[in-house]
Amino acid sequence: MTSVSLPNTGTSKNGSPGFLDFKLKRRRLSDILTTSSIPGNTSIESDVQSNSSSESGYISYSDGNHGDRNNSPDESPVYNISSENSPERSSHCEKQFINNDNETGAPTSNSGINIGQCRSSLFSPPPYYANTINKMHVGVAYVGIPTTNDENQLDGKDINNKFKMGLVPVMSPMSGFIPLAINGLSGVQIPQELSKGVQPVFMTSMPNGFVMTSSGPVAVSSPNRLSNDRKPKSVSSCGSDRSGPTSKKFQTKETESEFIDHYTNGTFVYLGHLGGLKHKVKNVNESDVGGGNSQTVKEDETVPDMTPVSTYDNKYPMVCGICNDKATGLHYGIITCEGCKGFFKRTVQNRRVYTCVGGSGNCEINKTQRNRCQFCRFKKCLHAGMVLAAVREDRMPGGRNSGEVYNLYKVKYKKHKRREETRVCKERVAQIISRPNGQQLEINPCITTDKNTKPVSYPGAGYHGNNNSISDTRQMYTTGQNSKSSVYTTDCVNDSNQTDVTDKWCQKRNASISSMGQAEHFKTQTCVNRDSSSQLSCTYGVSQHKKKLCDEKMENLIYGYGSSKNGCVHGDMSQSFVPRKMFKSGRCYDNRDTGSSTESSATNENCSNNQNVDLTSNLQKLTNTNTPVTCASTMKDSHAILRSTLTQPDTNMFFMTSGSNNPCLLSSSSGEQSVISSSYMSPQEDPKLTSLDPRSRYLLDCLLDCDKILDITDLYQRDHLFPETKDDVTNLLCGLGDEIVGKLIQWTKRLSFFKEIPLDIHSQLLSSKWHEILMLITTTYKAVHGHTLNGMTLEELYTNNMNHLKGCMECLFKKEFTVEHLETEIGEMMGIISNLMYSFIKMNLSREEHVCLQVILLLNQCDSGQNDIINKIQDRYSSVLSDIVTSHRPDQPNRYAELLLFLPQIQTASALLIQSKMIYIPFFLNQ
């Protein structure tokens, strides 16, 4: 059975399409396990060389019914590993696939254990979609994991008893499927030989498109249409009938609201629609009747557009508000790419009704995987404020939409100069760093500060009461950083309805927070990065296979533009789990209510925070060295400089490295060592802990023990981490991703509540929170390790951070950066980070508090009702934190609330980090 077609030829003609049934996978897995043929880095590189455009792989779906849109129920869909949007193919890999396929023979189509992509392929798959395996991809899929080793039993029958659902990293068919060790799943082991090599871990927030329910694998459903199944009428652009209203998109108002409800599902209110609008026709007096939910738009008064058309656009391209792809302008109300523009148009014109089959309606949408779930993509479109009414019923091209429609636009036509953006950005940074307390930080959703422009209320922007609301702050990020957002005006929504956000996290803490009057800030910021839980594949997804990176590509590498290719995250699972004394206290303290002891504790105990040795006598001197790394004038020196920068803390301002086994590292600083060791004082030696509630003490002990895994500061202490070539830079970044993922996985698996969490929740948590954890580690590191400010101001800290980062980046990328440039790119984020660092140091954040915050952050759910288990566990650790604070800092009654209020900022910074895609920043800052 060779259904694999050659490039540009038809696929799966009539016959059974190529596919991988489970037996095949098993066989490949067996092959892998016995022959250790897992491709290592070398193998991967050689394999992907022939591919010039690699995107994150996924497992595609082919209905085997090429050209026929009718999916007969008898024809079970089959799935094929494929690559997305990749016309080019590697004949090498393809051949392999064909061979394997042939080995297997014809599939039993209803075996069902096929891995599928979320794509619902009612359409005829283009040739390049099907049966193509051309990339060395890594990915994760939920597949059935056999519970028996007897391959003869794996015949596809009675699958529910023979398989368990499991998360399995997948690579290209060459390597088959490599099981991730999933706790509790029988038959899944990580072979020893795999643990040393490339262990692909590609974290996704969803099961990568495939649905394996408790009742077995679920076939990908078809996109349905609403009652009116009219084919889209293609109106000739020069047709004479175009002026007349040709048809109704929605037969009735009920149908339209049904259409909208299908995507909002009550989770947010969509107001970006009007009934039956046409485009603006010349000479029609429309007088901007602001009926109902529309409001008159006051056209821009001032600010002529003096934007010089320069290379600026190329350097700072707009990004799509939906998928972060390069945007081409304002489309249907927001800045989007051509793809999302077309997708929105097609969906609205044809009233397509999709279904999320791969996830639970919250699939990640980015450039790489925007086509995996149409439902979630369109939902995001609505959520982001794309205006249904902007899709014209009469299909008349050109012109401008009516004011009524325009009033629904979240982003207005160009109004501002770009120079304004830089100024605003700087102002924001100054604003951020000028605030002594982080919790006072206010995120203004309105990027523009132009006083002359009165923000226009945007009725459609009122995504009230939305748990997973992509707030308008997100919109700001979308348009405000990498985009030439200044060209457009984002409406500043100060909708009071926003306070309806019912984030449980907010609710749970409002009581303690309310005294500080910060609840609103908290709420707003909590939901900043709902859509930013990006995949590692994107953030670290720098093309490994490129042998040459032109300067432009290098730019991508640095700033992450379009770098979301070829998810190459190889989680290093080699760190074997060494059982430590997780249960050293030996008893289970389960007889107390954890929440009860918080109120009643000490009153007069003098909290001695003097355990931190004042090590900063030299700090002032060090900070005076300003730029620690003058950019390597010669490539030759850059390694040494970078190494020096990264490994010698005292030449590097205030960043102290610890936890490293590198002897020269620790020997470079003298007095700091004692601080390090003291900060690692084991809990039982700490007299402070004795006053804790026993259960809290126990939980805390576990956390402290687990936390040792998460020391990421040694990631740079490797000889190979000082790149010679750009490819090495790529590898470095990938490696960093690998490491942090591996550490996070190890960490979560060691957490005492790990077994309480369902598998899918676990993976969701990891994939959506890893960057927040990383940000927390980054910002708390110095405080936790006993640094003191020693007179350093926040401004100095910020400047030092920026300079340090600049130096590191220049050495890493062998490219000069201007401070202005960096501030434009990451100034806001660095402001927040510095602010957090400063605050944590200033308040002497303890390691005990840090580990609690870490878990609370991990377990935070934006959607309140999502998972009670998670909420309970989170409450548990909230109580621990409360206990700690109450007993250790009785003089600071607000400290608990203050600590929790840092979390939204962590999320904000994390969201900015993800958006910047410069994920390496934390690794630099921790050095």
Added chain:
DNA sequence: TTAGCCTTGAAT
């Protein structure tokens, strides 16, 4: 189906 490129035409 997707998404890049093209045409259109009111607004500027």
Added chain:
DNA sequence: ATTCAAGGCTAA
């Protein structure tokens, strides 16, 4: 005359 956001077309 130019802009730029609509719709259209079509290769992949």
